[in-house]
Amino acid sequence: MKFFRLLSRLPLGILYGISDVLAFLLLHIVRYRRTVVLENLRFSFPEKSPSEIRQIMKGFYQDLADLFVEIIKLPALSPDELQKRVRVTNPELVQEKIRAGQTAIGMTSHQGNWEWIPGAFVQKGIPVDSIYKPLTNSFFEKVMYQIRSSFGAVPTPMHTLPRQMAARKHIPRLIGLMSDQVPDVPEQAYWTDFLHRDTPFYPGAERLARSRNLPVFYMEPVRVRRGYYEVSVKLLAEPPYTDLPPGTILERYRDQIETTIRNHPSDWLWSHKRWKHWRGKYAKVGAKLT
Numbered sequence: 001m002k003f004f005r006l007l008s009r010l011p012l013g014i015l016y017g018i019s020d021v022l023a024f025l026l027l028h029i030v031r032y033r034r035t036v037v038l039e040n041l042r043f044s045f046p047e048k049s050p051s052e053i054r055q056i057m058k059g060f061y062q063d064l065a066d067l068f069v070e071i072i073k074l075p076a077l078s079p080d081e082l083q084k085r086v087r088v089t090n091p092e093l094v095q096e097k098i099r100a101g102q103t104a105i106g107m108t109s110h111q112g113n114w115e116w117i118p119g120a121f122v123q124k125g126i127p128v129d130s131i132y133k134p135l136t137n138s139f140f141e142k143v144m145y146q147i148r149s150s151f152g153a154v155p156t157p158m159h160t161l162p163r164q165m166a167a168r169k170h171i172p173r174l175i176g177l178m179s180d181q182v183p184d185v186p187e188q189a190y191w192t193d194f195l196h197r198d199t200p201f202y203p204g205a206e207r208l209a210r211s212r213n214l215p216v217f218y219m220e221p222v223r224v225r226r227g228y229y230e231v232s233v234k235l236l237a238e239p240p241y242t243d244l245p246p247g248t249i250l251e252r253y254r255d256q257i258e259t260t261i262r263n264h265p266s267d268w269l270w271s272h273k274r275w276k277h278w279r280g281k282y283a284k285v286g287a288k289l290t
Contacts, residue, residue, distance in 0.1 A: 005075070016227070023065035032061075036270075059265075066227075071113075074119065082116065088233070089230055098125070101172050104216070105216045106128075106175065109257045109261075110178060112223045112267045118151070118153035119152075119153055127173035128175075129176065130155050130156060158204075165208075176219075179205050190247060206247070215239065217233050236252045
């Protein structure tokens with residue numbers, strides 16, 4: 001733990017030097033999930049040439065290494081520096097809900113630096129419960145929990161969300177959810193087309209929005225340049241949901257993240273085994289969203 005605290009105190013310039021070395025090692029020496037990355041990119045961008053795919057892959061490994069050092073740096077950033085490095089372009093859309101005493105859902109993706117986003121919203125006066133999937137390694141889980149608690153964000157393991165909803169029901173806040181990775185239980189997933197393939201999505205965000213009558217926003221993270229990001233808030237849906245067909249919220253979310261990925265292809269987490277399940281195996285089951 002002390003090692004990561006000491007590392008976080010290094011200037012970002014030095015950390016980015018470490019990132020350059022790490023990116024080279026991941027891509028050329030370790031070849032970290034290189035086969036997975038290439039397969040995901042080729043299926044997702046069939047129109048791109050092999051050289052274009054390789055260029056995106058190279059950018060991905062550099063962005064992944066940058067993400068690693070930026071996560072380590074987060075606790076050592078000052079509030080002013082975080083606001084300078086993560087610009088929320090229109091926080092008023094969420095602030096209006098908070099001032100009205102409403103809790104809202106913020107859906108984002110594994111794009112750019114998602115770990116800096118909760119703190120940036122807290123700095124705008126928006127309490128954030130950041131929902132995440134715990135790591136299996138207890139040491140690194142503890143490290144990440146402390147990092148994610150920076151600036152007053154409240155990290156919330158996925159399995160504790162119902163209990164957290166009850167315990168903090170008196171606090172209007174933003175519930176941050178990332179639904180762009182493969183669900184643990186594909187039998188209960190919502191299936192749709194995404195980047196040219198049948199893809200299961202976590203149904204929890206839409207289910208929560210409908211059961212609690214919560215508005216849903218998409219937080220689009222864009223890497224402006226190294227170490228600097230912009231987050232745009234876009235309304236996906238708001239209650240009442242009586243006339244909104246099941247799946248609409250997730251379909252709108254799917255459309256938004258697909259557009260973000262196509263505009264900024266190297267910034268998404270291509271090393272994740274996103275398509276390890278296939279729809280046919282689960283054809284007779286699916287998520288109940290109402």
